[in-house]
Amino acid sequence: MAAAPVWSVDPRTGKQREQVAVEATAQEVDAAVRAAHDARGALGDRTVRGAFLRTAADRLEADKERLVATADAETALGTVRLTGELARTCFQLRAFADIVDEGAFLDVVINHPDDTATPPIPDLRRYKVPLGVVAVYSASNFPFAFSVAGGDTASALAAGCPVVVKAHPDHPALSEQVAGVLREAAAEHGVPAGVVGLVHGFEAGVELVKHPLVAAAGFTGSVRGGRALFDAAAARPVPIPFHGELGSLNPVVVTEAAAAERAEAIGVGLAGSMTLGVGQFCVKPGLVLAPSGEAGDRLLKSLTDAVADAGAGVLLDHRMRDNFVAGVAERTTLPDVEAPVTPGPADEHAVSAGFLTVPADRLTAEGEHDLLLEECFGPVTVVARYDGEDEVRGVLSRLPGNLTATVHLSEQEAAGEGRGAELLAELTPLAGRVLVNGWPTGVAVAPAQHHGGPYPATTSTSTSVGGTAIERWLRPVAYQNAPEALLPPELRDDNPLGLPRRFNGRLER
Structure with missing residues (x-):
């Protein structure tokens, strides 16, 4: 039986470009x-x-x-x-x-023998291979x-x-x-x-x-x-x-004070983040907890205007497009779910961005609305309108692991007044990266970066x-009482490779 061909496909048309391999x-x-x-x-x-x-x-x-x-x-x-x-x-x-x-990165650690320790320490040298x-x-x-x-x-x-x-x-x-x-x-x-x-x-x-x-x-x-x-x-x-x-839902919490302070800016920022790359970023904000009331209404108005102005886009392949259209359609049929801007098909190849709203109390207990707590790949997000801090806690308590979690605070809350520190503590168990007054799309390549999170965001x-x-x-390996002449150069006393290491308890650069 002949091996199946591997085709390069143009997602803008759905047509095969060329056979690349088998x-x-x-x-x-x-x-x-x-x-x-x-x-x-x-x-x-x-x-x-x-x-x-x-x-x-x-x-x-x-x-x-x-x-x-x-x-x-x-x-x-x-x-x-x-x-x-x-x-x-x-x-x-x-x-x-x-x-x-x-x-x-080799994590070289060398301990010379110490007969005075309890128990005595032999010659030990550890690094990673x-x-x-x-x-x-x-x-x-x-x-x-x-x-x-x-x-x-x-x-x-x-x-x-x-x-x-x-x-x-x-x-x-x-x-x-x-x-x-x-x-x-x-x-x-x-x-x-x-x-x-x-x-x-x-x-x-x-x-x-x-x-x-x-x-x-x-x-x-x-x-x-x-x-x-x-x-x-x-x-x-x-x-x-x-x-x-x-997979990751990447929740966002907007406090009432933050919404009152800058609702319009938050709405515009959210629209840009959830539509970036046609909503195909792994850190796209998929669930936003926003307050009910006048400040929350202003945020939604800003979000509506910005998302409505976003142009149609093509997803990476037609299978993803079909899954997006079906996923949005299933979510919009749930009770109390509304679509101020309806996401879905724009034509036979492209999709349009949109967002859904739901009362937050629909998400605080197990039920059919659990579908809204699952990632929907593409340009859509869910805004859950909450009344009070208990509803915020209730929704957060039901979320799985995520790559990111974000909180938008007011100036006073960011300065240490109010629930800012408490919200950070509530979000920390949910994600590998916790953001304040920003948006999760965009993952900087930097030494302090962490792109991972509790399952199902990642498996480790x-x-x-x-x-x-x-x-x-890498895995660590330690040598005990090995003659110097037999050791790899990374573990020799004279450090011929000039490596950073911890030598008899002292950090050497």
Whole structure:
């Protein structure tokens, strides 16, 4: 039986652009994983790793025009957005190169023997080593930053782990092009092409997570798909870490004082955030708790005007479009749900943005309105109008884990008066990133960033953005009473690599 073709499709028309590849067989997945496994040694030198990552960024930038054109043809996200996303991806590669060069991620700790301790301490030396081959599952909505050269790949390569990427079907041509650029960069530093493998097809993705030489996996996508792979990773004879980003509602709380102070600005900001990228950001605000009364009415009026002015947009593929239209239709039939601006189909390919309102007390107890507490991918949000702090607490108590949670406070509340600190404390258990007087769309690539959250936002406590994302692909190992001559250079007393470390309790830079 012939392998199924992999087509590049234009979401603006639904028409096939070109056949890019064929879906990988189990044998082809095995070959890709084994080639990646054989490339591990070439990543052993940190100097080579850092140079490889920087060259990859340089080559991606040099090929920007071709890559952005292909990405736009396959995703309809627009050249401005995609050019910025490619720049972010290159910045991320270089940031991990800096981390590799510095070496602090190795967490070197050395303790000399101490017979006076109770119990006595032997000679102990600890650092972190790469896990092995990492399976990376690309996201649909970030064809650069969470795809073949995205954060999972960059952080895994920085850790010294080769990758095999399962391409997303929404941008297969771009995936092939980016993989080619990375392999060219690898060749420039004597690293085998197998260090970045690429496979297509649903079954290939399943085979990948089950492969005995795959040591860990990173995933960005739906709850259903991510949970299936997570369960497969756990069911292996040797289970592996599965770092999945699955879904998030990203709640927003607007206090009565904040609405009274700047209702119009909050409405405009919310509209911009929930329609950004046609509502296809993983941190889109999907539920907003706004007060009833005059200030809340002004906020809704501002939101209505701004959303009504938002143009129609094309989602990443027609399956997502169908799911969005069906999801909105199901939500609008619920009792007491209204649509001041009705989201839905604009034509056979595009969708229009909108938002729904519901009394908050409909969400404080289990019932049919629980559907409003589930993510709806696309340009829609739900505004729950509350009467009093008890309703806010009641809704928050029923929310699952999220990537972000946001609170809008007045100037006095932000200065420490009122419930500001209390609201922050209530939101902290719900999310990995808590924002004050901002909007969650836009995830800065910075050392202090955390892009993760309690399940179902993610399946682990790690981050997929920022420098600490490298920790996902490392494991600690300690040597006890090993002769100095046998130790890896990272753990020798004279520190020939000049690494930051903790030496007999002292932090050395």
